Amino acid sequence: MKTGNQSVETDFILSGLFQYGHMDTFLFVAIVILFAVALMGNIILILLIQLDTRLHTPMYFLFSQLSFLDIMNISTTVPNMTTNFLTNSKTITFLGCEIQTFVFLALGGTEALLLGFMSYDRYVAICHPLHYPVLMSKKICWFMVTCAWTSGSINALVHTLYVFHLPFCRSRLINHFFCELPSLLPLVCQDTYQYEHTILLSGLIILLLPFMAILASYARVLTVVFQMSSGKGQTRAISTCSSHLIVASLFYVTALSTYTRPHSLHSPEEVKAVAVFYTIITPLLNPFIYSLRNKEVIGAMRRQLVEGIFGQKFV
Template sequence: MKTGNQSAETDFILSGLFQFGQKDAFLFVAIVILFAVALMGNIVLILLIRLNTRLHTPMYFLLSQLSFMDIMNISTTVPKMTTNFLSNSKTITFLGCVIQTFLFMVLSGTEALLLGFMSYNRYVAICHPLHYPILMSKKICWFMVTCAWTSGSINALIHTLYVFHLPFCRSRLINHFFCELPSLLQLVCQDTSMYEYTVILSCLIILLLPFMAILASYACVLSVVFQMSSGKGQTRAVSTCSSHLIVASLFYVTGLSTYTRPHSLHSPEQDKAVAVFYTIITPLLNPFIYSLRNKDVIGAMRRLLS
């Protein structure tokens, strides 16, 4: 790849989330603990869904895919960050930065689309229960997952190839804790304003459209739920939908706030703080929000432990 007056073999430098002083040791330990809990929570949820036949339904199939994406997503950023801290180093190779950028964009885009499909699953289950076996068949579930992975991969490939062919003529210091697109554009020495419009456009398609679809589907769900005569049914439906809405809002809002602003308005400190939510906090909360508020998952865990 050509990178202007810089060779592709030149390493990048990540400023990191924390420095090497003792005051940041507590933050480092906290990040490691959150990483371990997120991995364990998502792995346990996947195992429960695979081992319990009662959870072999479209909803839990999509949920297992979400947990798998969260495991890969958090593993794309946190291990490198912790390794740099322990080795007293801040470097990342050019190829490593390319791979990290590509993987993060693939997983984030795929998860954004999958969350939209999960809201469709709830919409069909509540608003069209008699047609649920047809509208959410196994073939359609696999089609949704394939569509999400393919779209996320194509979007990530296009942006990654384009960005890493731009000339990086400025400092190789990336003011972030991982290689993220807005931070990389800060190092480019040519005008990227036109390209930023394509980034915003792709984000509106990948992030905003699924988010709007989620809000629309839940508006329909709530209109049906509040027509129910059973108060218990209303409570259970609202509880199930609110769990998904909490996760989706946290993921989409933080992602849109980062990728729909021009790089001239970006603040490194703010970008790092916001990125923590969709790289660490969301993968951490996903399995617990779905499992702790879901009687089927709790029952499966009790049967497994007993």
């Protein structure tokens, strides 16, 4: 099968995040350690939420979904990157690149929407606590998750199918450590100016709209929180919401900087540096931001440890 004047079976070449100097070896080891810690942190958070019945609430259900997304997200890029570094092989097949692009876009879009739904959960819990059981029922939670996955996957499928049917007739070198949309466009030998407007539009819908919704909902939440008479309630509400806002800001700002600007304004070094944040740093920080700042998660961890060591079950 041919697309333009190139064969879809031709491999791409990834420039990678590392070269092969002493400093790059150190950075490689650091990335591998961060990858392991991120996996462990997210897996532990998911297990705690599953094992501790006190965490069987809509908020922690959404937390577990976010951790699952982070595990898949970081596993989409880092293992291939480390394999290429260890084997000194930087090639990736056309199909492999296509799959990686789709999976990464789908996970990113799903996470962007899920973070928005998580802010809605906190808004309802604080601003409309009496209606919380109805507005955040199990059925609605699953609807949110399904909506996020479906929307993210459809958006990713459309972009992936379109880009990989364009003619790649320039250098096969992708100046990145994984197959990402903005880094593929410079390889296309036809004008992509109009298509970049489509990327901008989908980026505004998938990324900017949920982020603006988060900011608007938390502006309302802060108004209600500061009207609370209970200092303990204020502290708990601010702690939970600030944790989510930190995670959301880190994810949205870095993703928006990549997907809402023309590829001509990106330098390869900038693209790689920013990508490290939403592919490695954010999945690493998410479980620790949510757990270390959350007394309920810390309490669940203590209960599981005591139960596992001493066989004493908390009631």
